[in-house]
Amino acid sequence: MNPIPETPRTWRANAAAIIVDLEGLVLLGKDQGRNPYWHFPQGGVSKNESVEQALAREVWEEVGLRPSEYTIVESISGLRYKYPDDHKKVNRWIGQEQTYFLIQCKTSRPKTSLHRSPEFSKTKWIRLSEIKPSMFPRFKRKVIKQALDQFFGTSTKREVKLKEEKKPLINQLTNDMNRYMVTPGKKLKLKDFATDDKSLFAGTKEEALVEFENLKNELMELQKCFFAQHKQKLLVILQAMDAGGKDGCVRHVFSRVDPQGLHVVPFKKPSADELDHDFLWRIHKEVPGKGQIAVFNRSHYEDVIAVRVKKIFPDPVWKRRYKHIIDFENMLVEEGTIIIKLFLNISKAEQKRRLESRLQDPNKLWKFAMDDLDDRNRWDEFQSAYQDLIEKTSTPNAPWYIIPGDRKWYRNLVVARLLVEKLRALNLKYPPASFDPSKIVIDD
Numbered sequence: 365m366n367p368i369p370e371t372p373r374t375w376r377a378n379a380a381a382i383i384v385d386l387e388g389l390v391l392l393g394k395d396q397g398r399n400p401y402w403h404f405p406q407g408g409v410s411k412n413e414s415v416e417q418a419l420a421r422e423v424w425e426e427v428g429l430r431p432s433e434y435t436i437v438e439s440i441s442g443l444r445y446k447y448p449d450d451h452k453k454v455n456r457w458i459g460q461e462q463t464y465f466l467i468q469c470k471t472s473r474p475k476t477s478l479h480r481s482p483e484f485s486k487t488k489w490i491r492l493s494e495i496k497p498s499m500f501p502r503f504k505r506k507v508i509k510q511a512l513d514q515f516f517g518t519s520t521k522r523e524v525k526l527k528e529e530k531k532p533l534i535n536q537l538t539n540d541m542n543r544y545m546v547t548p549g550k551k552l553k554l555k556d557f558a559t560d561d562k563s564l565f566a567g568t569k570e571e572a573l574v575e576f577e578n579l580k581n582e583l584m585e586l587q588k589c590f591f592a593q594h595k596q597k598l599l600v601i602l603q604a605m606d607a608g609g610k611d612g613c614v615r616h617v618f619s620r621v622d623p624q625g626l627h628v629v630p631f632k633k634p635s636a637d638e639l640d641h642d643f644l645w646r647i648h649k650e651v652p653g654k655g656q657i658a659v660f661n662r663s664h665y666e667d668v669i670a671v672r673v674k675k676i677f678p679d680p681v682w683k684r685r686y687k688h689i690i691d692f693e694n695m696l697v698e699e700g701t702i703i704i705k706l707f708l709n710i711s712k713a714e715q716k717r718r719l720e721s722r723l724q725d726p727n728k729l730w731k732f733a734m735d736d737l738d739d740r741n742r743w744d745e746f747q748s749a750y751q752d753l754i755e756k757t758s759t760p761n762a763p764w765y766i767i768p769g770d771r772k773w774y775r776n777l778v779v780a781r782l783l784v785e786k787l788r789a790l791n792l793k794y795p796p797a798s799f800d801p802s803k804i805v806i807d808d
Contacts, residue, residue: 393484
């Protein structure tokens with residue numbers, strides 16, 4: 365009987381990534397067990413898959429970063445290392461033939477929380493100058509050194525080369541968000557803002573939920589520092605048609621924010637006492653103090669919109685309120701308040717679906733009001749009023765953002781991104797201690 369010939373071993377095609385953030389830090393991962401070595405994200409190329417597709421899959425599966433969150437700067441192919449004799453795959457493959465990709469993240473230290481690979485159950489961001497060959501498995505060191513040297517130069521020149529030649533993308537996420545900003549002084553057509561747009565996110569709804577979790581965690585950390593720093597104030601104003609998603613947006617986006625630094629105000633119909641004062645009297649009492657975030661669920665803008673459409677007061681009353689509002693917001697900004705104004709933009713068809721869902725769910729009936737139907741019959745009037753109001757009150761100090769509202773998951777994602785970007789831009793830092801902690805002794 366003739367022996368069956370052995371299948372000749374081949375080199376396994378593999379994609380590997382050196383991921384660099386905006387600060388020039390590099391992402392490494394390792395397992396939490398006894399293995400002391402660090403790794404770059406990498407993985408074999410599957411059948412009918414390109415090396416670029418393998419890269420995107422591995423980076424997503426191992427560290428939770430999507431292609432929309434980074435840019436491929438350059439790549440090196442044909443880098444090989446052999447498996448050691450005791451490697452579990454040595455009977456099938458000679459070793460890896462790798463294509464290394466240099467990846468530039470669009471943010472600083474993006475959250476990496478999936479960790480599906482045991483090799484990435486622990487991650488850290490490290491400076492290029494601190495990366496040493498001894499940090500990696502012995503049989504990978506030569507290839508890793510080749511990739512690092514080609515991307516960044518020799519170890520003594522890496523930091524300089526990164527700064528001079530691998531310039532990071534600047535504020536890409538913020539620039540994207542600007543597509544929803546209403547340019548001050550420009551004519552506005554509300555119909556030009558699609559209610560079902562989802563152009564800032566290329567992934568699936570499930571991927572968006574992972575991103576949303578990351579953003580909520582970052583918002584939580586930023587708010588802690590914002591509160592501790594105790595310098596500025598943040599006012600978030602939410603306006604929308606009935607069933608536009610204001611309550612849900614607040615509930616989901618701010619779910620992890622420390623309540624002691626958050627103040628949510630749902631403005632309703634003015635009371636008799638409030639009507640005895642100027643229309644901004646009840647508003648001014650609720651603006652945030654230093655270190656605080658205030659969220660207005662409806663706001664002073666109702667004193668233009670509702671008054672205009674329902675003809676509560678003569679036209680000259682609501683028309684002069686535009687100027688009062690602009691002056692009021694400018695004063696707040698000059699006194700250290702950051703104002704973010706959001707119009708959650710839904711379609712009439714989506715409003716119908718949401719109102720019907722309230723009628724069909726006993727637990728949501730309390731949210732339904734007969735006035736909602738009266739207002740729905742005035743849909744075009746409300747839309748026209750909002751269009752005029754947003755156009756006239758979108759200012760350099762306090763611009764409006766028109767957020768697509770038909771998809772709740774996308775609405776929440778965009779609002780969370782916007783808040784995180786605004787807080788990141790403040791370069792928040794915890795205040796220094798007024799004492800030397802090393803000299804403090806806690807008695808037993």
